[in-house]
């Protein structure tokens with residue numbers, strides 16, 4: 272959403288364009304810019320647009336209600352920070368690298384014109400033999416297919432070195448909080464959308480159904496990162512038998528040998544059971560968050576780029592063209608002597 276659109280939504284633009292006082296204009300522009308970033312951060316631009324077009328009635332439709340899902344994680348993040356502050360447990364350095372990652376991704380994202388979803392739709396939509404409709408049964412089918420695509424993407428991100436380089440920034444934080452949900456190399460989102468949406472579209476999930484699931488799953492994926500100080504247990508009672516809970520995802524973020532490369536699913540645990548990567552919490556093993564290689568987790572440069580640097584060093588130092596070409600596609604930890 273542009274500054275002008277925000278201005279129009281709030282009726283600022285006419286007063287801003289007619290104003291002669293420069294200082295007044297600058298202050299209004301600054302306010303609008305801050306407002307734009309705030310609105311974009313809270314994902315409420317569509318909510319505002321829908322309200323402006325159709326009033327309160329438009330927000331009471333199924334599509335309108337979905338617009339309330341997207342701001343859940345940002346709002347909870349603010350509540351998490353507020354609650355930790357009130358409990359005097361807020362450690363700002365635990366948020367530094369993840370917030371910087373999000374800011375960098377937002378800035379780069381503004382300059383990227385790649386729309387992975389549009390690309391996949393254009394080239395794969397005609398391949399599917401059928402299309403789901405918006406019914407309960409198709410919703411369940413679509414969610415199981417989406418979770419499969421999530422498993423494929425996430426597992427590949429841990430087992431293919433080049434994809435691991437883009438996923439590692441999500442795993443380097445040594446403390447879990449809601450900002451971790453935003454941390455990842457900026458190219459990861461494009462790869463994620465291409466793989467997940469590609470699989471879903473080929474298996475017949477309609478565009479509308481895909482959008483609905485992406486919104487719901489995105490909100491849940493964010494909630495999985497709620498901090499231990501806010502939700503110490505994180506097992507969600509009987510629900511843990513069927514769905515992935517914050518506790519399951521904390522295991523995924525742990526570098527303990529018992530927990531590495533486990534719990535790849537996001538909402539339904541079905542595919543972790545099928546592919547035997549499901550791991551429940553072990554009472555005697557407390558999660559130790561971070562990646563196996565020792566790095567300075569408070570250094571943004573190390574957190575964001577170091578995996579690429581080490582891949583570059585491995586390619587540079589290995590002998591033979593075949594080995595150099597293999598490195599980006601083999602799992603982390605692989606070297607030619609192992610084959």
Ligand SMILES: [Zn+2]
Nearest residue numbers: 425429438523
């Ligand atoms: Zn992961």
Ligand SMILES: [Zn+2]
Nearest residue numbers: 441496520524
């Ligand atoms: Zn995570």
